[in-house]
Every structure is written in structure tokens, then in C-alpha cells.
Amino acid sequence: MQEYLTTLLGGAEGLALEVGYLLGMLAFGAIVVFGFILPVAGITSWLERRVWARMQSRIGPNRVGPFGFLQWLADGLKNLLKEDVIPTAVDPRLFRIAPYVVVVGFVAAFVAVPFGANLIIADLNIGILYVTAATSLVVVGILIAGWSSNNKWSMLGGIRSATQIVSYEIPAGLGIFPVVLLSGTLSMQGIIEAQGWQPWNWHMFHSPFALAAFLLFFVSALAEGNRTPFDLPEAESELVAGFATEYSGMRMLLFFLAEWGNLYLIGALMATLYMGGWQVPPFTENAVLLGVAQFLSIFLKSCFWVFVAMWIRATLPRVRVDQLMTLCWKYLVPIGLVCVLGTAVTMVVAPEGILGLRFAMFGLVVLVIANFFRRVVFHLRRAKGMGWTIAG
């Protein structure tokens, strides 16, 4: 630290170098934030509305651009131009700062999220720990928003969010432990490098315990991201709009930006921890081509989970507060502990993993997914056969 300060103050050259680094990092961060995270969050909102509409036999946004693709830009622009209403009874300073805290929490998490073998802002040696810590900042923002709004519905929303996120951090953490045990590192890139590109070499198929931990992590991540069936903080039929009741314009949009962005974050974490991240078969020596393939690999895996979260949101009702807590403490936490112990035992018994078991579990998952799609196709056919209109 002292050395660093001396360099910083010692000479114009050192200072210039440091400032250069700093500016470089800022520029790269800005590119990632404005070029990737914000568009992804925005496009997710458009995608979510289209996916829902399709599932609900509606059309969804289709006016702005092809398939309404530019709807997210139009919405963002509209909300930027809207009046920023700050009610008289609120605590103005906290009220203003709350959306920024939420957005900072979710954007900061992207620092350690990998996009490829060389595409990562900072490959921290405590990567996954940092991500969980940074996303925890979101709850602080939501709590500030709920409290400062001076509205009982907002307050209830904020408190619900705090209890929910604080509780579900534990099963989420327990869902991460098996991966850390398996990889022997907390670094995101290290975790990915510990897996292979073949599906059966993913951490997810290491043992039944890892598979359970994988599902456990997904459920907990949904709860942490305030997604259905755990969207209690903003349950619109109970709490009006929860913690966002008093917000309008861009400030309100920032909360939802964080929510949609969080969806991608959940997907990226799932892909990184359990699904081999950016691993692709070594098909070429070309670094650029390989980079693109790696990016696509992790991006598509993440998008799959984003889609699943939307699907779940369109399908499931919402649980009640007490049921939420029961699920967390009576079911998920014990399951998580068993998963951690089970993974550790498996690692001692068979350090290299059991290839047969890996293949068996991979086959099982493929079978389940195939059967699921068969059912979906069956229902779609039936829905088409039922088509009944007044015209005949």
C-alpha cells in the first residue's frame, strides 16, 4: 500500500501510469455496462413480455421495430422523460438514493462474471464470494426504498424483501459450496476450468448431490432475485407495487432494470458454477473464433435459464410469507447441508468421480427433458385441435 502511494505521489510518470490504468478500467467497465449489461436487461424485458404473451395466448409488444424489438428502448426513453415525482412525505435523500444502490449492487456483480476465457473484467481469486456479496447490496437498496417511501405497503414490501433475501442467501451459499469443493477455488475462471466442455464433465453431473445442489441453487437464486413464485416484495395483488409503490419514471425503471439484469446474472452463475461456463470443444486455433464460440456458449446457457425463469413466472402462483420461510429453513437448508456433505464424501471415495454415474445422470436428465418436450408438443397439438372461433 505504502509503495503504491509513493508511486502515486512520487512522480508524474507513476501518476500518469496509474491514471492510465484507472481510465482503462473505467472505459472497459463502461463498455461492459452500457454495451452489454443494460441492453441485456432491457432486451430481457422485451423478451419476457413476448414470452409471456405467447404463453398466455396474447400478442405482446409488436409495434416498435420488428416484433416490437425496440420496445425496451421506447420504454426507457419514455421513463427518462417522465416527471420524477417525489412525494412530500418521503425522506427525500434516501428516496432518491435507493434505486442507485440497487443498480450498483447488480452492476457491481458483473465485475466477476466471465464472458469467455479472456473476457472478464476482473478474475478475482474470491470471485463467487464477491458476486454473492455484491448482490446482497440490492436488499439494502430495496429496504431503503421501502422505508423512505413512508408508505405502509412499501414498508411491508421492503421488510418482506429483506427477510427473503437474507434467508435465501444461506441455501444459495450451500448450493455454491459443492462447486467450490469440487474446483478447489473461488475464482470464477478457476471453477470453469475445473469442468470440461462435455456435459457429463460438468459439475452438475458429478454426483446426485451436486445435481440436487444445482436445483437448490436455482430455487434460491429465484428467491434472491424476487422472481415468481417468490415475488412477494412486489406482489401486486397484495402490496400494490411493494417497495416501488411511491416511485415513478426512471427511478422505478431502475428497480426493474436491476430485476431483469439479475435474471441474466442468475443464468450466468448457473452456467458458470454447474454447466461448464464458456467451455467449448477445442475445434480451432483461431483465438477470435474461439472467443466468439466461448462467449456464445456461456451466453446461450445463461439465456436458457433466463427463459426458464420467465416460464416459471408465467406458470406458478406465489407462495405466502410463512410458506416461503418454511421452505427455506425446513427444506432447502437441510437439503443444502446434505448436498455439501454428500459431495465431500463422494470426493473422498472417488476423487476422480465415477464416469458411469456421470453418464447415467446425464442420460436421466436428457430423458426427463425429452419427455417434457413430448408433453409440451402434445398439449400444443391439443390446443390447436381445440381451436374454436365464432366464425366457425
Place this chain on the structure above:
Amino acid sequence: MSVEIEVEGQGLATEEMTLNMGPQHPSTHGVLRFIVKADGEVMRTAIPDIGYLHRSIEKIAEKVGWHGFMPYTDRVDYVAAMTANQGWGMASEKLAGIEVPKRGEYCRTIAGELGRICSHLLAIGATGMDIGAITPFTHALREREMINDLIEELCGARLTYNYMRIGGVAWDLPPGYQEKVLEYLDHLEPTIHEINDLLSYNKIYVERLANVAVVSPAMAKNFNLVGPNLRASGVKYDLRKDQPYSVYDEFEFDVPIGEGEMGQVGDCWDRYMMRIKEVFESIKILRQALRQIPDGPVIAKVPRNLKPPAGDVHVRVEGARGDMSWYVASDGTEFPYRVHIRTGSWTAMSIIQELSRGLMIADLVAVIATFDIVAPEVDR
């Protein structure tokens, strides 16, 4: 007044919070207001505050005359307007001694049952919506739109039908209508099963509704619940069966009651399921009515300037929200002397305060939704 309770001897005192739910709240189904006294998420009580949608419909009847009041009856319960139409028609006919032609009664039954399915579909979807499932709502409304199309073909309106007249109905069935409705019913049945698959037996949904706000049969009778809410508590009482009016005694149908399939008899899930069961019964009635409908006129000869003899009548019809009672008094002039309507949502409102004790705030939403309270019907 603040109540302090001590939690497990820790000296942690909590304070009662007064929450104002409504009149503008997304889940109150219109303009309802509840003053909720809650300790955190647990309610001490929820006091209904009614009157936000009072439109003096009963007083209007005294000023617009016998025929002129028919369109206003649509507004009593705009979700199931047909049965309100029928109630007013039956009361006036009983006073004036008018006989409705057989085909007219069949048209009334067909329209009334279509309206009932319409209303129940909305109730089913809205309950899902209030519990947080969005998709079943749009699916239920899609089916409801098709019924709206059918009813539009019948009377030209999609919500406030104004289809019936004193002495019968305004228009006969359009050509080919029976086949069209029968075809639609064949489509509706599997769709309801699909909603069952998607929503009714969903684990989370059952957890949210089963064993919540249980109404015992005795309690249901004491609070004078009617219609599906009463039957969900296990009391087999349906006016269409027990006091048959119109042509309901000519049809074969069951009166489903709550069986406590997922929890106790009379819980929220039973009340929700009641609507689904009744849709199937309505389909049964419709199939028979459409096949049996006789030929003939649909409306009796009724004087334009109707002056029923002095006297009073009490008529009851089974609406979508239960027993809709009409008390109509005439003094022999062309205007009713007094009209009083007693509706199902009104009695359901009174039980909520009793039920709300100890429920969560999220449960209040489920209670309102499963009692199928339609705000305009409470206040009229």
C-alpha cells in the same frame, strides 16, 4: 388503540398497524375498502367499508317505471347480468300475473346459464391472478370472450346484456344458434380440465388456499351465505333445485357441494373449486336446454304502459353469486312503489371481518377472491 404483545418473554413489543386496503387497490375487484388492523403480516381484523359504488339503483326503479328499469338491472351485478334481468322480469310478471311462453323461459335459461359460466370463468381466473398466477387468468378470459361473442350474437351486448323483457326475452335465438353453442360447449369442457391441470391442483396454489378461512356449515348459515359460497361449506342448497323457477325442474343436473378434497370443508380451495364444478353443471343444463327447446313465441303480450295491481312480491333467483332476492311492491301505478335487491356479495362481505382474524394479509386477498365479491353488487 395499540395492542402490545410480548414475544416469548423476550420483551419484544410489537405495535398494531392500521392499513388501508382500497378503495383503490389492485385486488379488491372494484371499489372496495378494508380497514386492516395488522401486526406485521398477521391481521387482527379487516373491517369492510362499503358504499363506494352505491348508485341508488333501487331508488331509480321508483322513477323509471317497470319496463324502463330492465337496463338498470344489468348494473346490479355486471359480471352476471342475465340473472338480474331474470329476477326483475320474474318479480314484475308475478305482480302483473303474466305468463311467460315456454320458449321464452328456455331462452332465459340458456342466456342465464351462459352468463353464469361467464361469471364463473372470471372468478376462476381472477382467483388465480390474486394468488399470483397470471396465465390462467388470460386463458379463462379467452374462453369468456367466446361466450361474450355468443351472447353478443344473442342480444347485441357483451357485458350489460339487457336481453330479457317483462313477459319473456327481447329476441329469439338466431338461426343455427343451438349448434353453435353446443359446439362451443364441446370446446369448453377440455379447456376447463386444462385450467384444472394448470392451476387448481398446482401444489403452491393448493397450499395457498386449502385450510385457509374455513367456513363451517353452521357459520355459513348464520352469516347467511348464499349460492356457491354456501354450497362450498357443504350445505346442499340451490334455488334451481330446491325452489325450481322458470323451467329448471325439467333438467337433470347435480348440486355440487364442497367436499374438503384438499383440506377442510368450506376452505378457500373448496370455494374456488365450487365454481369449476358449477361450470360443468351449467354445461349439462345448457346441453339439455338447447336440445329440448320448443317452438313458439318468446314473449307474452304485455301492455306498453304496465300497471300491476297493488301488492308486493318476493322473488328469488339463483345468480352466479347465489340467491338474488327481489322484493318489489306496487301501488298500482306505472312506477314501482319500492324495490329491494338482496345480493350474494353483500352477505359474503359481512363474514370477512369474522374470518380475517389471524389470517395473513396475503390470505385476505384469497378470501376476497374466493368469495367472488363483485363490488357493484355489494352496494347496488
